[in-house]
Amino acid sequence: MAASNYLLTRVQDDLYGADVRESGLFLPYTRADERGLARNTMHWAVNTVVADHAYGRFNLDAAGGLKGRFVIICKPEGMPAAAGVGQVDTWYRLAAVADGRRGLSVGHDVTIVAPMDAQIPDGVKVVRYAGGLAERDAAVHAVFKLQAVEYEPSGMRGWTGAAGNWDGIEKDLVARSRNQAVVGSHDGSVDESIEKVDFQWAVDMLRTERLYQQASGVEIPVAEEVATRLAAALRDVDSLKKSVSDEEWGRIGGFYEARVKQWEEQVGQCRTMEAEWVQQIANDQLPPPLPEEEGATAMQALQRFRAGRVVAGLESLAPASAKFAAAVEGALADRPDQVNIQAVADPFVALYKTFSEAQEAARSVGMIDAQTDSALRSVMASLKKEYREELDKVEANIEKLRGQEASQLQEFCVAAMQRVDRLQMFWRKAFEDYSSRAPAMVPA
DSSP: OOOOOOOEEEEESOOTTOEEETTEEEEEOOOOSHHHHHOOEEEEEESSOOOOBTTBOSSBOTTSOBOOOEEEEEOGGGSOOEEEEOSSOEEEEOBSOSTTOOEEEOOSOEEEEEETTOOOOTTOEEEEEOSSHHHHHHHHHHHHHHTTOOOOOBOSSSBSSOOTTHHHHHHHHHHHTTTOOEESOSTTSHHHHHHTOOOHHHHHHHTTOOEEEOTTSOEEEHHHHHHHHHHHHHHHHHHHHHHSOHHHHHHHHHHHHHHHHHHHHHHHHHHHHHHHHHHHHHHHTSOOOOOOOTTOOHHHHHHHHHHHHHHHHHHHHHHHHHHHHHHHHHHHHHOGGGOOHHHHHHHHHHHHHHHHHHHHHHHTTOSOOHHHHHHHHHHHHHHHHHHHHHHHHHHHHHHHHHTSOOHHHHHHHHHHHHHHHHHHHHHHHHHHHHHHHGGGGSOO
């Protein structure tokens, strides 16, 4: 294949232990947050440097300081098959195993634009600069000029000038990938679809609730939803495997096989938790004998039993809320900078279950007779009042926790508020719905 006449660039804030190996410069992938652990692609721009935009800051930080201190510039000859091809987003899949680190080998024909005091691996060409973004970009342009490649101005989606020789570049990148590369955006690609898959949210949800609400509003067991999503994810992995050569799968496959194993373990945990929910529901459907009252029908006795459940739910709200509030106060008073998440998570889960049981009791009221309706009206009004007041207290306590800086605590607060939001939706809709229907349910 003829030598390429274009350059690939990648902006980084650090080199993260990059080193030179037999295959050339190896760039390790070190992003360790949840999204980073799921991502298996490294992204590059063609004949330009990626621009900052609404969805990512690569060059300057929020304060205007230089973030992207390093620009790695290389030729495609030393790189593996591209996974996707775009002017400002050409991406490559990472090697599954490389000294215990995922990463990408980019060959020997590499130049790194770096600050004056930066340590660069031996044997790699370096162009140094002193200053900020303008000086860094001037050094990048100097590399392009030296290699007789025209630099293209760019924006969020692509080059902003004339198309230049893009058609030829695109064809060359696709040909070098053995026609495996996708032409277009990473958004919506099979790589992005696989990166988005994770079922820990379902495991967490099943600790406090069994049903998942679909976009249509229909509620189905969480275990059914994750089974459907797992099947789709496995199809995506199978499609990816079939789209690449055996050599390429040998390079990248270990990562995807490990991800599939993780998904299956999570879904298996969901199935176990679903079975526990089913058993609990079966047990709950066997209530104690209904009290016998002279002249009461079976339906009247059942409605009075249900009314008792609502009253019990009402009486449980304040104590459970108080326990959660005490846990929050205790955690913040102890060491505000090192809040023990579990110390507040357990009381919150217990509180959430109490609210959920109160919801279930209210749902069970259903059709009522005149006698029961009269008793339930005051109960439901009181339940609505306490439910709202206690939810306000829960929100206030979560906001106290949100004020702390620990990232895990922030994640807990986000998850807690999402659950509180679902409870609020019930409060707003179900109680009002009951109130509007109750008069019509009283027999004439």
